[in-house]
Amino acid sequence: MAKITASVYTSHVPAIGAAIDLGKTTDPYWVPLFKGYEPSKEWMEANKPDVIFLVYNDHATAFSLEMIPTFAIGCAAEFQPADEGWGPRPVPVVQGHPELAAHIAQSVIQDDFDLTIVNKMDVDHGLTVPLNLLCGSPEAWPCPVIPFAVNVVQYPVPSGRRCYNLGRAIRKAIESYDRPLKVQIWGTGGMSHQLQGPRAGLINREWDNAWLDKLIHDPEAAAAVPHVEYVRESGSEGIELVMWLIARGAMDDVAGGPPPRQVHRFYHVPASNTGVGHLILENQ
Amino acid sequence: MALEKPYQDIPGTTIFDADQSRLGYHLNQFCMSLMKADNRARFKADERAYLDEWPMTEAQKQAVLDRDLNRCIALGGNIYFLAKIGATDGKSFQQMAGSMTGMSEEEYREMMLGGGRSVEGNRYIGEDGDAQAHHQPQGRRN
Numbered sequence: 384m385a386k387i388t389a390s391v392y393t394s395h396v397p398a399i400g401a402a403i404d405l406g407k408t409t410d411p412y413w414v415p416l417f418k419g420y421e422p423s424k425e426w427m428e429a430n431k432p433d434v435i436f437l438v439y440n441d442h443a444t445a446f447s448l449e450m451i452p453t454f455a456i457g458c459a460a461e462f463q464p465a466d467e468g469w470g471p472r473p474v475p476v477v478q479g480h481p482e483l484a485a486h487i488a489q490s491v492i493q494d495d496f497d498l499t500i501v502n503k504m505d506v507d508h509g510l511t512v513p514l515n516l517l518c519g520s521p522e523a524w525p526c527p528v529i530p531f532a533v534n535v536v537q538y539p540v541p542s543g544r545r546c547y548n549l550g551r552a553i554r555k556a557i558e559s560y561d562r563p564l565k566v567q568i569w570g571t572g573g574m575s576h577q578l579q580g581p582r583a584g585l586i587n588r589e590w591d592n593a594w595l596d597k598l599i600h601d602p603e604a605a606a607a608v609p610h611v612e613y614v615r616e617s618g619s620e621g622i623e624l625v626m627w628l629i630a631r632g633a634m635d636d637v638a639g640g641p642p643p644r645q646v647h648r649f650y651h652v653p654a655s656n657t658g659v660g661h662l663i664l665e666n667q
Numbered sequence: 668m669a670l671e672k673p674y675q676d677i678p679g680t681t682i683f684d685a686d687q688s689r690l691g692y693h694l695n696q697f698c699m700s701l702m703k704a705d706n707r708a709r710f711k712a713d714e715r716a717y718l719d720e721w722p723m724t725e726a727q728k729q730a731v732l733d734r735d736l737n738r739c740i741a742l743g744g745n746i747y748f749l750a751k752i753g754a755t756d757g758k759s760f761q762q763m764a765g766s767m768t769g770m771s772e773e774e775y776r777e778m779m780l781g782g783g784r785s786v787e788g789n790r791y792i793g794e795d796g797d798a799q800a801h802h803q804p805q806g807r808r809n
Contacts, residue, residue, distance in 0.1 A: 397760060398759060398760060398761065401759070442747040442750070443695070443698075443699060443745065443747040443748045443750075443751070444702070447695070447696060447699040447748075448688060448692055448695050448696060448699075448748075449696075465702075466702055466703070466704070467702065467750075467751075467754065468701055468702055468707070468750065468751040468753075468754025468755060469754045470704070536683065536745060536747055537683055537684070537685070537688050537745070538674075538682050538683060538684040538685070539684070575783075577680065577764075577784075578746045578760060578763070578764045579680070579681065579736075579740055579746045579764065579767060580679045580680050580681055580737060580740065580767055580798075581678070581679030581737075581767065581768055581769070581798045581799075581800075581802075581803050581804075581805065582677070582678060582679030582680050582784065582789055582798035583679075583764040583765065583767050583768050583775075583784070584764060584765070584768065584775060584778055584779055584783050584784040585783060585784045585785075585786060585789065585798070586779075586782060586783025586784065587783075587786045588782065590786070610673075610674070611673045611674050611677075614674050614677060614680065614682065615674075615677050615786075615790050615791075616786060616790070619680050619681075619682065620746075652779075652782050652783060653779040653780065653782070653783055655759065655760055655761045655779070656760060656761055656764050656779060656783075658783065
């Protein structure tokens with residue numbers, strides 16, 4: 384049977400992608416950030432999964448205001464890097480895993496979570512920047528990826544509780560797949576940032592780190608944080624953190640297993656406008 | 668029953684909810700069109716003519732021409748859509764976000780390098796933080 388081996392959490396700031404694409408990773412501004420991901424790359428090299436289930440949000444790229452799915456699962460064989468206005472990022476095409484994606488869609492929908500099935504979708508920096516941070520800039524990504532897009536652009540976005548419970552359903556779905564695949568689940572976006580209005584530039588290091596503590600040790604409490612607290616304390620775009628709860632909800636301890644092992648934790652301010660958080664948790 | 672909006676007491680912040688989305692539908696869809704290289708070229712060649720192809724209000728068109736992102740947001744724009752205008756202009760997210768504060772690009776960059784804007788005084792309208800209405804616009808030149 385398939386198994387969730389680990390969960391990975393990271394911010395997905397577009398400027399990080401630009402720094403990689405423009406060869407600026409050794410600039411003094413960026414050195415501390417990329418240094419924080421060195422242990423993660425080594426870990427990834429040593430713990431290569433068969434599939435990554437990657438939770439992210441589309442930033443008005445694949446989904447305009449014509450359609451706004453709350454939860455969209457990418458079931459295609461491949462996904463092209465999107466032109467977000469700067470031209471497409473020079474990164475590999477993302478290979479999907481249509482069979483596992485279809486299995487998860489069937490299981491999760493029958494478990495009362497109404498996913499939108501997407502068979503054609505370009506993927507933006509929300510998905511490709513985390514892949515770069517963990518995998519570097521290879522010719523091809525190391526394994527197939529199932530993109531899972533969450534609406535955090537137009538309010539109302541799903542609650543943290545809803546995301547957490549969805550993670551539990553995704554775990555059940557993956558662990559009932561009858562091939563012995565090692566699957567990682569990634570939650571991306573956040574941490575504190577606000578990109579708009581006179582309050583732009585808000586960073587709340589203390590809140591971010593307290594939330595990280597909760598996510599690791601008391602995910603139920605993290606799941607109970609209401610929307611308005613994210614907005615007030617971590618900025619209007621800090622709400623992206625609800626996506627981390629999908630990955631956290633899919634870990635063994637939430638279903639009665641042992642607590643996860645913390646492999647790596649990193650926090651850095653700033654990347655452009657954003658507080659960057661990163662975490663790797665392994666199932667024991 | 669009107670939408671419940673528990674987020675309206677946060678200073679300097681507009682939540683892109685269904686009301687804002689309805690107001691800004693065509694503005695945001697115009698922005699979306701700039702994801703295509705051909706459209707970016709046509710927009711750059713004659714901004715006014717390109718905007719006139721969209722059923723936007725005159726105020727929305729003027730806000731785009733002025734690159735007044737705070738005004739765009741007040742008129743229903745969403746930052747992820749408005750970012751397509753910035754991309755067309757060759758501006759980064761940091762430059763766009765900074766432009767909404769009144770600070771110069773350098774001042775905003777310095778603030779971020781210093782750990783970002785503090786949340787103190789900026790949680791609720793009526794406190795005295797730098798994002799409050801009575802402290803706008805920010806920046807040394809203002």
